[in-house]
Amino acid sequence: MSSQETKPSTTTTMQIGPALAGWLLPGLGQMILGHKKRGVILFLAVYGLFFSGLMVGGIDVIDPLQGRLWFIGQCFVGPPAPALGYTHVEWLRGEVDGKPVYIIPDPPEEGQAPPKFTKSVGRVHELGQLYCTMAGMLNLLVILDALYRPHRKRSDRADPNGGRLVQRVGTTP
């Protein structure tokens, strides 16, 4: 190896704060660590995918009752997923003969007020659910990245390595 070749440092320190911030708002962990542009891109990508999924399938794609495993994946996207899941379940809650049950709304007949939401079905439901869950899974990657990504110092900002810790190896005597 020449003296100019570098390899990434093997130093690993877990940064819990930026990782938690990454759950609260995708990309916030990277922004705290000084990687602002990277953080903004991640925020736009993760939330863009999540809210696109909601747009495609409606709130029905966040379903803690019938899609529990999907919902667990969606929760990695941050507070909006559990909040929407709770709202969805509250809207389904009903009562039959005095017993609490979950009621899926029927399409309204003429003259009736529309239900709080429309149940999505088929491919549209699957794709909406997939979008939201993929957003959660991608944010898990973003959180894990924030857990180990080195802090970018002011002096690193002009660095072509983007602030990654590097160590020079193979120095000639």
Next chain:
Amino acid sequence: MTDWFFLLSPAWRPFLDPLPLHEHWMWLLLPLTLVIALVYKTLKTEDLSKLPGQTLRLTVTILVFMAVAAGGLLLITRWL
């Protein structure tokens, strides 16, 4: 044919009602693939100026492999 005017109708409530895209669901895989590639490359690429090119390359790679996998599965289910 999807009635795109549905989006302008007051009957459709964003985030509450699903979009009528049942016939065009496959097109929804394109933005999904693009975002997966974008997030992955944003985390892995050191120099963000190379991000658009690398993202595009990874997106095309994923799409090609998905098409190959779909073709393979089609062959298996139809002729084997």
